[in-house]
Amino acid sequence: MKKLRAFxxxxxxxxxxxxxxxxxxxxxxxxxxxxxPQRFELALESAYLLGAINPPVDYQIGAEFLTARVRWGxxxxxxxxxxxxxxxxxxxxxxxxxxxxxxxxxxxxxxxYNFVRPGSRFVPYFSGGLGLGWIDSHPEVSGGQGQDFTxxxxxxxxxxxxxxxxxxxxxxxLYQHLSNGGQTDxxxxxxxxxxxxxxxxxx
Numbered sequence: 354m355k356k357l358r359a360f361x362x363x364x365x366x367x368x369x370x371x372x373x374x375x376x377x378x379x380x381x382x383x384x385x386x387x388x389x390p391q392r393f394e395l396a397l398e399s400a401y402l403l404g405a406i407n408p409p410v411d412y413q414i415g416a417e418f419l420t421a422r423v424r425w426g427x428x429x430x431x432x433x434x435x436x437x438x439x440x441x442x443x444x445x446x447x448x449x450x451x452x453x454x455x456x457x458x459x460x461x462x463x464x465x466y467n468f469v470r471p472g473s474r475f476v477p478y479f480s481g482g483l484g485l486g487w488i489d490s491h492p493e494v495s496g497g498q499g500q501d502f503t504x505x506x507x508x509x510x511x512x513x514x515x516x517x518x519x520x521x522x523x524x525x526x527l528y529q530h531l532s533n534g535g536q537t538d539x540x541x542x543x544x545x546x547x548x549x550x551x552x553x554x555x556x
Contacts, residue, residue, distance in 0.1 A: 388435065391518075393421075393555065394422040394423075396554075426438040437466075443462075445486060478512070487501045
């Protein structure tokens with residue numbers, strides 16, 4: 354009789370332990386599958402841009418960006434759209450290595466979308482934004498920008514690698530357009546393309 358009671362007690366304990374273990378496993382999987390990226394991000398990015406399409410002279414520009422991003426909207430689920438959006442503001446400093454002008458400074462505001470696959474450290478992205486800035490214009494030179502004040506358009510696509518929960522590195526391609534919006538005549542504008550690399554910290 355004592356052996357029977359001991360056997361029953363062991364069976365009850367074993368059943369309860371399996372039941373609790375199963376519940377914990379389901380909860381862990383649900384937590385892992387839920388997309389919950391960090392809310393804020395600071396990034397330092399560099400690009401080397403080459404003039405294309407319509408520049409009258411050969412432009413080569415080094416572009417430096419200090420960017421702050423805020424998460425704005427998360428798309429859950431299993432579709433290819435799974436990911437999250439970010440609103441960003443960038444401070445821009447660009448030495449002009451080859452071209453008529455010597456430097457450009459500006460700001461840019463826009464949106465970035467990050468595509469996140471479950472379990473993957475690689476996160477493709479694309480972004481776009483509008484801004485304004487100042488270039489040391491030389492309107493007296495043929496092909497030079499007509500005035501110091503300009504608008505800018507930025508568009509980028511690439512992929513980020515998640516080093517850990519806070520740090521990531523990224524590589525991509527950047528397009529930049531500079532123009533004064535027709536405030537002077539002529540208004541030659543600049544269209545620039547090139548590779549971009551960056552490192553960011555999320556918190």
